[in-house]
Amino acid sequence: MQPIIAAETVVAIAGLTKTYANGHQALKAVDLEIRRGEIFALLGPNGAGKTTLISIVCGIVTASAGSVRVAGHDIGTDFRAARAAIGLVPQELHTDAFESVWATVSFSRGLFGKAPDPVHLERVLRSLSLWDKKDARIMTLSGGMKRRVLIAKALAHEPQVLFLDEPTAGVDVELRHEMWQLVRELREHGVTIILTTHYIEEAEDMADRIGVINHGELVVVEDKATLMRKLGKKQLTLHLQGPLSQLPPGLSGLPLELADEGNALIYTYDTQAEATGIAGLLRRLNEQGIDFKDLNSSESSLEEIFVSLVRGPRGRETA
Amino acid sequence: MSLNLHAVRAIYRFEMARTFRTLMQSIASPVLSTSLYFLVFGTAIGARMGAIDGVDYGAYIIPGLVMLTVLSESISNASFGIYLPKWSGTIYELLSAPVSFAEAVLGYVGAAATKSMMLGILILATARVFVPYEIAHPWWMLAFLLLTAVTFCLFGFIIGIWADSWEKLQVIPTMVVTPLTFLGGAFYSINMLPPLWQKISLFNPVVYLVSGFRWSFYGVSDVNIGLSVGMTLGFMGICLAAIGGIFRTGYKLKQ
Numbered sequence: 240m241q242p243i244i245a246a247e248t249v250v251a252i253a254g255l256t257k258t259y260a261n262g263h264q265a266l267k268a269v270d271l272e273i274r275r276g277e278i279f280a281l282l283g284p285n286g287a288g289k290t291t292l293i294s295i296v297c298g299i300v301t302a303s304a305g306s307v308r309v310a311g312h313d314i315g316t317d318f319r320a321a322r323a324a325i326g327l328v329p330q331e332l333h334t335d336a337f338e339s340v341w342a343t344v345s346f347s348r349g350l351f352g353k354a355p356d357p358v359h360l361e362r363v364l365r366s367l368s369l370w371d372k373k374d375a376r377i378m379t380l381s382g383g384m385k386r387r388v389l390i391a392k393a394l395a396h397e398p399q400v401l402f403l404d405e406p407t408a409g410v411d412v413e414l415r416h417e418m419w420q421l422v423r424e425l426r427e428h429g430v431t432i433i434l435t436t437h438y439i440e441e442a443e444d445m446a447d448r449i450g451v452i453n454h455g456e457l458v459v460v461e462d463k464a465t466l467m468r469k470l471g472k473k474q475l476t477l478h479l480q481g482p483l484s485q486l487p488p489g490l491s492g493l494p495l496e497l498a499d500e501g502n503a504l505i506y507t508y509d510t511q512a513e514a515t516g517i518a519g520l521l522r523r524l525n526e527q528g529i530d531f532k533d534l535n536s537s538e539s540s541l542e543e544i545f546v547s548l549v550r551g552p553r554g555r556e557t558a
Numbered sequence: 559m560s561l562n563l564h565a566v567r568a569i570y571r572f573e574m575a576r577t578f579r580t581l582m583q584s585i586a587s588p589v590l591s592t593s594l595y596f597l598v599f600g601t602a603i604g605a606r607m608g609a610i611d612g613v614d615y616g617a618y619i620i621p622g623l624v625m626l627t628v629l630s631e632s633i634s635n636a637s638f639g640i641y642l643p644k645w646s647g648t649i650y651e652l653l654s655a656p657v658s659f660a661e662a663v664l665g666y667v668g669a670a671a672t673k674s675m676m677l678g679i680l681i682l683a684t685a686r687v688f689v690p691y692e693i694a695h696p697w698w699m700l701a702f703l704l705l706t707a708v709t710f711c712l713f714g715f716i717i718g719i720w721a722d723s724w725e726k727l728q729v730i731p732t733m734v735v736t737p738l739t740f741l742g743g744a745f746y747s748i749n750m751l752p753p754l755w756q757k758i759s760l761f762n763p764v765v766y767l768v769s770g771f772r773w774s775f776y777g778v779s780d781v782n783i784g785l786s787v788g789m790t791l792g793f794m795g796i797c798l799a800a801i802g803g804i805f806r807t808g809y810k811l812k813q
Contacts (some may be wrong), residue, residue: 284577297654299650299653299654300653317657318656319562320656321656322654322655322656323656325654327648327650327651327654329647331647333646333647333648333650333651334646335646335648336646337576337579338572342572342575345568345574346568347568347619347651348564349564349565349567349568350564350565350566350568350569350570350651350652350655350657350659351565351656352562352655352656352685353564354564354610362805379648392651395721411800538709
C-alpha cells in the first residue's frame with residue numbers, strides 16, 4: 240500500500256495573533272494550512288478577522304505573535320521571497336485615477352521585482368477582457384472593470400497564491416458568475432486561491448475547502464463536501480399526540496432527541512447516506528404505540544451551517 | 559540582500575509619469591512665479607537698489623530665488639508623492655510588495671529630486687533672459703542644488719508619511735518652511751541686518767543653503783562655505799535618521 244502523502248502546504252499559519260493598538264484582539268492564535276492548488280474560502284461575519292488575517296499574510300499589517308510561511312518562506316525574515324509569491328486583490332477599489340491600465344499593471348509587475356514581460360501582461364489582460372481597454376485611464380472604467388484591473392495587477396507578477404478579499408462585493412450577478420469562472424480558470428493554471436466572502440453561495444459553488452472564522456478564531460476548517468456531509472443534516476420533526484417524559488427504551492440507539500417539552504421528537508439523519516432509516520423509525524414508533532399528528536423535515540444549507548457555527552456556543556461567548 | 563531594482567525603477571517611472579502628466583502644475587507654474595519675482599524684485603525694484611557685496615541686486619537674488627523654489631517644490635512634490643497613495647488607498651500594493659523601505663525611498667525621493675533639479679536648472683535658464691549672470695563654480699553650484707534637492711525631498715517624504723490629512727500636509731511647508739526661506743537671505747545679505755538679527759539668523763538652516771549656493775555663483779557668501787556644506791549634510795543626516803526610524807517602527811504605515 241502506498242503511503243498517503245499530504246497535499247503540499249503553500250501557506251502555513253501558526254499561532255497567529257493580532258491585537259490592535261486600541262486593545263481589540265482581531266486574531267486569537269489562528270492555525271491554518273492552505274494546500275497548493277486549492278480554492279480555499281474563508282467565511283465569517285463582518286469584523287471576524289478575515290481581512291486582518293489576509294493583511295498579515297500579505298505584509299500590510301504586522302502580527303502580534305505567531306508565524307506565517309508562504310511557499311516555504313517566512314513573511315518576516317524572508318519577506319521578499321514570501322511576498323513575491325503572493326498576489327493580493329483588496330476589498331476596496333483602490334486604483335490610481337489617471338494611469339492607463341497598461342501602465343498600472345506594468346508598475347505592479349516591476350514593484351514585485353519582475354523584469355518587464357509584455358507577453359505575459361497581454362495574456363493577463365486578455366483573460367480578463369481588458370485588452371481593448373489597455374490604454375484607457377482607469378478613472379474612465381466601470382466598477383466591474385476596475386475590479387478586474389485590480390485582479391490583473393495582482394496577477395502581473397505571476398504569483399503562486401492569490402488572495403481575493405471579497406472579490407464579488409457590490410458586483411452584479413452576471414459579473415459575479417464571470418468572476419467565479421475566472422477563479423476556476425486560475426486554479427486550473429496552478430494558482431492557489433484564498434478568498435473571503437459574505438456570500439455563502441460563492442463558497443458553496445467554488446471552494447474546495449472552507450474555513451469559518453468568528454471573533455478572531457477559526458471555528459472550523461474542512462473540505463466543503465465533508466463539511467456539508469458532517470453538518471449538512473436533515474431533520475425529521477414528529478409532533479406527538481401526547482408528551483413524553485423521556486425516550487422509551489425501545490427507541491434507544493437511534494439519533495433521536497426530545498424537544499418542545501416532550502411534545503416533539505427530532506430525528507436527525509445523514510442526507511448522503513444510502514438509507515435514511517425513516518421507515519424503520521416509523522415502524523418502531525408504531526410498535527411503541529407512539530402516535531404523532533404531524534411531521535416535517537428540513538435540510539441545512541451551507542448558510543445554516545455557517546449561521547449555526549457563528550452563533551454556536553463559542554460564538555456567543557463574546558457576542 | 560539584493561536590491562529590488564525593478565521596483566525602484568517602477569516607482570521612479572510612475573512618479574516621473576505623474577510629473578509629466580501634470581506638466582503645467584509641476585513645472586510651468588513655479589517657473590512663472592519665479593519669473594514674476596525677477597520682474598518685480600530684480601528689474602523693477604532692483605534698478606533702484608545698490609549692489610550687494612559687489613554684485614548687482616538683480617543678479618544677487620538669483621541663487622536665493624532658485625533655492626526658494628527648489629526647497630518648497632522638493633517638499634511639496636515628495637510629500638505629495640507618498641501622501642497620495644496613502645490617501646487613495648493604493649498604498650496597499652507598496653506595502654504588500656517585496657520592496658524594502660530603502661527601495662521605496664530611493665524611488666520616490668529619487669523621482670522628486672530629479673524634478674527639483676529640472677526645475678532649478680529651468681529657473682536658472684529663465685533668469686538668464688532677465689539678468690546676465692556668471693557662475694563662478696558650476697560644479698559646486700550643481701552639487702549644492704543636488705544636495706538641497708535630495709535633502710528637502712527626504713524632508714518632504716517624512717512629512718508625507720506623517721500627514722494624515724491634506725491640512726497637515728500643508729502646515730509645515732506654509733507655516734515653517736516659507737518663513738524660514740524668506741528670512742533666509744534670499745533677497746538680502748544677512749550682513750545688512752542689525753547684529754542681534756544676524757545672530758538669530760544663524761539658527762535658520764536656509765541661511766547656510768542660500769549662502770553656499772550664492773558663493774558658487776559669485777564667490778561671496780554670508781557664512782563660511784565649509785559651514786554651509788556641513789550644515790546641509792547635517793540636515794540630510796537628520797532626515798535619513800528619521801527615515802531609518804520610520805523604517806524600523808513602520809510608523810503610520812503599518813498597524
